[in-house]
Amino acid sequence: MAANNPMGVDKEQAFGMAETEMEYRVELFNRLAQTCFNKCVDKRYKESELNMGENSCIDRCVSKYWQVNSMIGQLLSAGGRPPM
Amino acid sequence: MASSNPETESNNGSSIAKEPEKPQIEAFRMPTMEEMRAQEVWNNCAVRSVASGVMGGGLGLMMGMFLGALDNPIMQEEMTGRQQFMYTMRQMGQRSWSSAKAFAVMGLIFSAAECVVEKARAKHDTTNTVVAGCVTGGTMSAKGDENCKKEYNVSFMGQDEV
Numbered sequence: 001m002a003a004n005n006p007m008g009v010d011k012e013q014a015f016g017m018a019e020t021e022m023e024y025r026v027e028l029f030n031r032l033a034q035t036c037f038n039k040c041v042d043k044r045y046k047e048s049e050l051n052m053g054e055n056s057c058i059d060r061c062v063s064k065y066w067q068v069n070s071m072i073g074q075l076l077s078a079g080g081r082p083p084m
Numbered sequence: 085m086a087s088s089n090p091e092t093e094s095n096n097g098s099s100i101a102k103e104p105e106k107p108q109i110e111a112f113r114m115p116t117m118e119e120m121r122a123q124e125v126w127n128n129c130a131v132r133s134v135a136s137g138v139m140g141g142g143l144g145l146m147m148g149m150f151l152g153a154l155d156n157p158i159m160q161e162e163m164t165g166r167q168q169f170m171y172t173m174r175q176m177g178q179r180s181w182s183s184a185k186a187f188a189v190m191g192l193i194f195s196a197a198e199c200v201v202e203k204a205r206a207k208h209d210t211t212n213t214v215v216a217g218c219v220t221g222g223t224m225s226a227k228g229d230e231n232c233k234k235e236y237n238v239s240f241m242g243q244d245e246v
Contacts, residue, residue, distance in 0.1 A: 040206070042208070049123075051202075051208045052127055052199065052202050052203060052208070053202045053203070053205065053206050053207045053208035053209075053212070054206075054208060055127060056202075056203045056206045057206035057207070060206060
């Protein structure tokens with residue numbers, strides 16, 4: 001077992017970690033899509049395609065969301081306690 | 085609808101006959117990379133403004149040809165048929181070229197201004213169109229100032245000669 005797993009984790013643990021990671025990613029994507037959709041797209045639909053204003057709004061929204069997400073992730077993982 | 089009794093079916097026979105087969109709803113496909121890139125082409129401000137400029141040029145060409153064809157020469161009685169024809173052709177060519185240029189510039193500037201403003205504001209409003217119209221009007225009038233003077237001078241000179 002040790003020869004097959006140089007990392008020292010067995011298959012179930014790795015599978016569990018992958019599953020948690022997958023859930024986290026899916027949750028992140030869903031929240032991101034919902035937030036930016038609610039923020040950028042007007043609810044009274046006039047056409048089916050995204051026009052240019054909505055496109056650039058979505059670009060900015062996703063970029064900010066991702067940046068904030070990674071910043072907070074780093075703070076939480078490094079500090080252990082949020083600096084308040 | 086699926087579980088209708090025979091009595092209701094006979095009563096609603098006319099409505100069911102009116103109700104045609106519902107169109108099949110297609111499954112939703114995510115756009116492929118080629119489709120996304122093809123849509124991204126039209127988000128580019130340069131491409132949009134050039135396309136608008138070309139369309140404006142075409143419109144100006146048509147309009148100039150039509151208006152030039154209506155122009156009558158000054159000395160109509162003295163010219164032969166062929167001379168009148170050549171005169172009309174030259175007028176049509178001149179007017180179509182000048183109006184094509186004017187409309188192409190107008191279309192280009194309007195489209196570029198609207199694209200830039202909409203991208204900066206990240207909103208789809210009529211404010212974009214209003215600002216773009218202001219910019220276009222300002223550019224056209226700032227450009228055409230000396231031309232207006234020339235045209236006025238020529239027309240006044242023509243009246244003086246007559």
